[in-house]
Amino acid sequence: MAEFSSFDTRHYPTLPVRDGYREWAPRYEATVLDLMDIRLLASLSEVAWPHVDRAVDLACGTGRIGRWLRAAGVPAIDGVDFTPEMLSRAEACGAYDRLVLADIRASGLDAGAYALVIATLANERLADLAPCYREAARLAERGGRFVIVGYHPHFLMLGIPTHFDRPSGEAVAIESHVHLMSDHVAAAHRAGLHLAEMIEGVVDNAWIAAKPGWARYRHHPVSFAMVWAKPQR
Secondary structure (H helix, E strand, C coil): CCCHHHCCCCCCCEECHHHHHHHHHHHHHHHCCCCCCHHHHHHCCCCCHHHCCCEEEECCCCCHHHHHHHHCCCCCEEEEECCHHHHHHHHHHCCCCEEEECECCECCCCCCCEEEEEEECCHHHCCCCHHHHHHHHHHEEEEEEEEEEEECHHHHHCCCCCEEECCCCCEEEECCCCCCHHHHHHHHHHCCCEEEEEEEEECCHHHHHHCHHHHHHCCCEEEEEEEEECCCC
16 A cells, blocks of 8 residues: 555654654644544443453553443553553553553453453554554454454545644644555454454534544545454364
8 A cells, every 4th residue: 555655645753653652642632533433432332341351452542431431331451652652641540450661562461361451542553553453363262352443545535644733833744654545444354353344434513613624525434333252263
């Protein structure tokens, strides 16, 4: 697949992933809207959240998803992130039983330990999806689920990267990679996972109320959620 630079229409200064999240950490929760990811999680039917006994949140960031999982009834949650500044905020939120400073592609956590593995708004940071899917499959117990939520490749291909504003007002992007849905399917199948559910979020009235400048993107897909199942045997 072509690099994001082939589609870039905004040409913001672009930071490496760890540097970008280190700088974004203080303002992250004020920037990322629940419409992007949590609304999709709440719409999934293939995950019975209150019946998940243990979950791991890969790329847990500041803890937004951990807090949502707790509120949804998940009693035990571990978190993994490779940016210390993000992890410190996740620790402060109190949603996690354990936090690990590690790459989500090689977490070092126990194999088969989790009924739910979840990764939100992280796949577009990876040049290759395969290691993430392999690690998710390794961490999931038999019959477990891997939920992945991402920034839609269609929106990246419109030339709009994930970005944030510095205190000065300068817009800054973080390194992004375009992965088609077929890339996800190929990586998941190689890891032995099977698709149980997929939904896509589109720009609608709620989005336009929050971001009036997005009116021209009405009906365009902006994010997606997939539920992958690990076989029982």
